[in-house]
Amino acid sequence: xxxxxxxxxxxxxxxxxxxxxxxxxxxxxxxxxxxxxxxxxxxxxxxxxxxxxxxxxxxxxxxxxxxxxxxxxxxxxxxxxxxxxxxxxxxxxxxxxxxxxxxxxxxxxxxxxxxxxxxxxxxxxxxxxxxxxxxxxxxxxxxxxxxxxxxxxxxxxxxxxxxxxxxxxxxxxxxxxxxxxxxxxxxxxxxxxxxxxxxxxxxxxxxxxxxxxxxxxxxxxxxxxxxxxxxxxxxxxxxxxxxxxxxxxxxxxxx
Amino acid sequence: xxxxxxxxxxxxxxxxxxxxxxxxxxxxxxxxxxxxxxxxxxxxxxxxxxxxxxxxxxxxxxxxxxxxxxxxxxxxxxxxxxxxxxxxxxxxxxxxxxxxxxxxxxxxxxxxxxxxxxxxxxxxxxxxxxxxxxxxxxxxxxxxxxxxxxxxxxxxxxxxxxxxxxxxxxxxxxxxxxxxxxxxxxxxxxxxxxxxxxxxxxxxxxxxxxxxxxxxxxxxxxxxxxxxxxxxxxxxxxxxxxxxxxxxxxxxxxxxxxxxxxxx
Numbered sequence: 001x002x003x004x005x006x007x008x009x010x011x012x013x014x015x016x017x018x019x020x021x022x023x024x025x026x027x028x029x030x031x032x033x034x035x036x037x038x039x040x041x042x043x044x045x046x047x048x049x050x051x052x053x054x055x056x057x058x059x060x061x062x063x064x065x066x067x068x069x070x071x072x073x074x075x076x077x078x079x080x081x082x083x084x085x086x087x088x089x090x091x092x093x094x095x096x097x098x099x100x101x102x103x104x105x106x107x108x109x110x111x112x113x114x115x116x117x118x119x120x121x122x123x124x125x126x127x128x129x130x131x132x133x134x135x136x137x138x139x140x141x142x143x144x145x146x147x148x149x150x151x152x153x154x155x156x157x158x159x160x161x162x163x164x165x166x167x168x169x170x171x172x173x174x175x176x177x178x179x180x181x182x183x184x185x186x187x188x189x190x191x192x193x194x195x196x197x198x199x200x201x202x203x204x205x206x207x208x209x210x211x212x213x214x215x216x217x218x219x220x221x222x223x224x225x226x227x228x229x230x231x232x233x234x235x236x237x238x239x240x241x242x243x244x245x246x247x248x249x250x251x252x253x254x255x
Numbered sequence: 256x257x258x259x260x261x262x263x264x265x266x267x268x269x270x271x272x273x274x275x276x277x278x279x280x281x282x283x284x285x286x287x288x289x290x291x292x293x294x295x296x297x298x299x300x301x302x303x304x305x306x307x308x309x310x311x312x313x314x315x316x317x318x319x320x321x322x323x324x325x326x327x328x329x330x331x332x333x334x335x336x337x338x339x340x341x342x343x344x345x346x347x348x349x350x351x352x353x354x355x356x357x358x359x360x361x362x363x364x365x366x367x368x369x370x371x372x373x374x375x376x377x378x379x380x381x382x383x384x385x386x387x388x389x390x391x392x393x394x395x396x397x398x399x400x401x402x403x404x405x406x407x408x409x410x411x412x413x414x415x416x417x418x419x420x421x422x423x424x425x426x427x428x429x430x431x432x433x434x435x436x437x438x439x440x441x442x443x444x445x446x447x448x449x450x451x452x453x454x455x456x457x458x459x460x461x462x463x464x465x466x467x468x469x470x471x472x473x474x475x476x477x478x479x480x481x482x483x484x485x486x487x488x489x490x491x492x493x494x495x496x497x498x499x500x501x502x503x504x505x506x507x508x509x510x511x512x513x514x515x516x517x518x519x
Contacts, residue, residue, distance in 0.1 A: 024437040029444060036448035041310070043458045050309050168284065175290055183301035193305045 003099040007107035008114075010094075025075065026119040030068040031126055034061060037188060038132060050190055052219055054134065061132035062141045062218050063187040066210035068123055069116045069145035073153025074178055076112045078170040081160035085252055095253050105249050109154065109242065116149045117142065133218070140217035148210025151234045154241025161248035186211045209233050265514060266369035273361065273374020274381070288382060292389040295335040299393070302327050302453070313455060316477070317486035325399045329479035330452035332390045332408070333415055336383055337472055338447065340416040343379035344423030345439050349430050358517055368514040372506065376420045380413055383420075387412035394483070402485025411482055411495075415475040418498035421505025422471075428512035446472045471501060 015022075038057030045051065051059040084091045094104055120142045127133060156173065163169045184194065184201070185208040191199050202208045209230040216222035281288050303324030315321035351357035358371055366374075387409055394400050426439065450472040456464050467473050478494040481487055 018434075021434040021437050024441055028441070032445055032448050036453060040449070040458055041306070041454045044310050044313065044454055045306075046311075048309070056309075168286070172286075172290065175294060179294060180297050180301075183297050184305070188301070189305040189309055193308045195304075 003103040004107045004110070007094060007099060007104055008111055011107070011111045022115075022119075026068065026072045026115070027122045027126070030064050030071075030123050034064050034127055034132060035130075038064075039130075050193065052215070052221075054219070057130075057132050058134050059215075060188065061127055062138060062214040063211040064127075065120055065123060065138075065141050066145045066148050066207060066214050067182045067187045069120060069149030069210070070152050070178065070181070070207055072116050072119050073112050073149035074156050074174065076115050077153040077156040078160050078173070079166070081108065081157050082163065082166060082170075085161065086164070086166070091249075091253060101249050101253050102246065105157075105242070105246055108157065109150065109245075112153050112157075113146050113150055116146045120145050135218065137218040137220075141214040144210055144213045144217060147231070147234050147238065148206045148213075151206040151210075151237040151241065154238055154245055158241060158245035158248050161245060161252055181205050181207045206234055206237055265367040265510065266373075267365050267367050268370070269366055270370045270373035270377060272364075272366065273371055274378050276361075277375070277378040289385070291335075291339055291382065292386050294338075295331045295386070295390055296393060298331050299324070299328055299390075302331075303397075315484050315486070316480050317484060321484070324397065325401075325484075326455075326480075327453060328390075328394050328397075328399045329408070329483045330476045332387060332394070332412060332483075333475035333479040334447050334450075334452050334472065335386060335390065336412045336416040337419045337475065338443070339383050339386055340379055340419040341423040341439065341443055343382065344376070344420040345427040345430070345436065347379075348375060348424055348427045349436075352428070352513075352516065358513065362517050368517060369510045372424060372510045372513055376417065376424065376506070379420045380416055383416035384409065384413055387416075400483050402483065402487075404481075404485045404487050405483045408479060408482045411475075411478050414495065414498050414502075415478070418471060418475075418501035418505065421502050421509060423505075425505045425508035425512060428509060428516055446470055451476055471497060474498065 034057065038060045042056030042060070045056040047053050047055055091104060095101055124133070124138060124142065128138070159169070159173070184198070185191070185205045186202060187207065191202045191208065194202070212222070213227065213230045213234075216227060303322075306327075307323050310323045312320040312322060313326045315326065358368075361371055362368070390412075391400070391405065391408055395405075423439075430436070430439075450467060450470050452472075456467060456473075459467060474494040474497045478491055481491050481494075
């Protein structure tokens with residue numbers, strides 16, 4: 001455990017000096033989306049079956065938290081990981097000490113989870129001030145968001161450990177996976193609004209499972225078996241992503 | 256005439272060479288260049304279809320009720336013209352200016368800073384024009400265009416992009432590091448979200464309405480919405496003038512700053 005802690009301390013030391021830049025993208029942006037969509041557009045939406053008969057902003061707030069988690073996880077697992085292999089080679093430096101590759105990967109994954117936790121709590125606190133959350137169940141949405149974010153982030157990490165040419169890969173991931181996922185996987189409206197053939201596409205995404213769970217912990221109305229199914233799917237996705245990432249880390253660090 | 260206004264040595268009338276270089280560089284990157292077209296499409300489908308069922312009809316510029324898709328589409332078109340132009344004029348320009356030193360190399364040839372500024376802006380306009388044309392084609396296919404005035408939406412999109420590219424380029428000469436891009440994002444994102452792209456101005460209280468009306472993107476969106484719905488009045492000349500001023504001021508500032516930074 002100690003080596004994992006040391007790597008975490010290293011990441012934290014860097015972050016302590018550079019956190020300001022992340023405030024805009026990981027806290028202010030979701031809040032602005034919540035304001036524009038939740039309050040602005042929400043004022044044109046009458047509560048109905050599509051929004052669980054809740055004001056739109058309350059319906060949107062927990063899912064926005066999950067979308068934030070996926071975005072933070074993608075950001076923290078893409079260029080920073082690739083850069084640690086390629087640009088400053090700090091992973092090679094770290095694994096040349098008594099820190100093993102598995103410990104390094106554990107620490108990196110924990111770090112991403114911590115970043116989600118901190119951004120999520122900051123978002124939750126400000127959004128709650130504006131009355132976007134109905135009850136304290138929203139606090140439970142934070143671990144849900146962490147799980148969903150990591151389920152996606154682990155795969156991005158595996159990708160970052162694979163690619164050598166930074167060129168366009170992450171830009172494409174963001175444009176063709178993350179953004180469409182946010183738009184079509186039930187963050188802004190239930191996927192029952194979409195044509196039936198497109199719904200299975202949403203079922204595959206971790207974001208949809210995260211959204212369903214995050215709304216369930218705040219608003220209730222989900223039976224235990226369904227909830228277990230969502231959690232199970234996310235856990236399987238996370239475990240598989242971490243295994244692939246582990247394989248890629250071992251290959252790249254040649255041990 | 257133009258050569259008399261612009262300082263001697265700043266403009267050699269060869270901006271075309273800069274455009275040609277951009278086209279050559281992007282020859283193998285065309286997928287990323289074209290992919291810019293997808294983002295407004297995704298938004299349009301998600302908002303039009305997804306929200307279509309939840310949001311009722313809204314009031315269009317001519318006072319008639321319109322579907323949410325028809326309402327949001329021109330807004331997205333204007334916003335994508337802005338996003339593309341700003342991205343090109345800040346991210347790419349900063350990279351070339353500070354790290355790749357492309358402009359230093361260019362100025363070693365018979366090109367002046369005004370050639371560089373005009374060439375870069377022209378390239379981003381070509382890209383923006385492709386995106387806007389794609390967007391308009393999809394809007395027409397979905398039946399969201401109801402007036403022949405929409406033919407003017409393409410030049411309007413280019414004008415909007417020109418305005419933002421000129422100002423963005425001026426701004427990027429002031430950036431110090433990558434962290435400063437957050438400042439640009441901090442201007443761009445709220446404008447994208449709150450300039451009536453997604454919902455009408457009337458949801459705001461009076462003082463905020465006035466503030467929003469001062470933003471450039473608001474005028475871009477209004478211009479676009481008027482054109483695609485055919486509610487054309489003399490008022491759209493005001494929106495056009497707003498962008499003409501942005502082009503003039505931004506372009507002047509960008510060329511001057513580039514000249515200073517590159518020691519010509």
